[in-house]
Amino acid sequence: MPTIEVSHKDLTRLLGKEITIEDLENLILHIKGEVDEVLGDIIKIEVKDTNRPDLWSVExxxxxxxxxxxxETGLPSYHINKGDYTLIVDPNVQEIRPYVAAAVVKNIKLGKHGFSSLIQLQEKIMSTFGRKRRKVAIGTHNLDLIKFPVYYKAVDPDSVKFTPLYESSEMTLREVLDKTETGRKYKHLLEGMDKYPLLIDSKGEVISFPPIINSNTIGKISENTRNIFIDVTGTDLESVSIALNSIVLALADRGGEVYSVTIEYSNDVIETPVIEERKLSTSYNKIKRIIGMDLKDSCIVDLLKKRRLSAEIKDNEITIKYLNYRNDIISAQDVAEEVLIAYGYNKIQPKTPSIYTKGGLTKRRLLIDKIRE
Known part of the structure; x- marks a missing residue:
């Protein structure tokens, strides 16, 4: 399970409310988390949910x-500005690393805590949700140094040279895999490929060599960087989108202004990021049976709002709305779980079951997991 480090001072500033470590230990249970260790201002939190990359940051x-x-209750509100930025995808990446999404965030004031949170979130998403960069890899870059449009293409490993992040000399893509620590660690992801993926700008400057490493110029940001270009590449489009949304919303919560990027595929044109409402309708009686408590309708609606959802009950149907940075709300069981988390598991009186059953994943869940693999 992901363990993240957050600054207590930074957390309370973002929250707008002073809370003690003791209070935080209790509140963290509501996000399936646990305070693992406290070292001065730094709190180590274990988040026991591998399906919620949006929770792997202080934001x-x-x-x-x-x-x-x-x-703040109910659906969070975010605005995506229409951006004048284009990323052109060459068809030759299709068999290598076919999907890319991108965003621009301007006027962000990262500071020390914001910068460390961004880098940590990036790494946690890539290592856990991104299957050690195989499914998802993320790059954050200095927007002010990039000339658009940007190109995502596959190139001969010996045809391009650039200086990798934190290195002092230029290398070919093939040399990067052999001469840098990061290259050696992830070279297996490109094993057997004749061409390697590359992100370059209109000046021909290398932005990054995904999923391996950024450049040491455009691809290098610091706590003082104000304008950021984010790219996410991968083998699964939904996972790429979720990863981008998790990064973008964290920066938006710090006051960054989010702008869209137009992605031009050979057969399609899309804009990313996409932050939109989704909804799930299910049997209200089923929800109540799963909960096992006699809660008023208004109470259930309020509890769901506390989970940053919205809910409407009509006849025997409950309709839940949620933003698409969440991909873990699939069935009535998930909705019931949201209610119980907000209510507080510690408030529920334990009861010995009269019938013993063996739990397990549903056939639908197993199928979804297999398809995602």
């Missing part, structure tokens, strides 16, 4: 805590 945790504390 994501604060977003959820605002709901639990009643500071």
């Amino acid at each position: 994501g945790i604060v977003r959820e805590l605002k709901g639990i504390l009643g500071i």
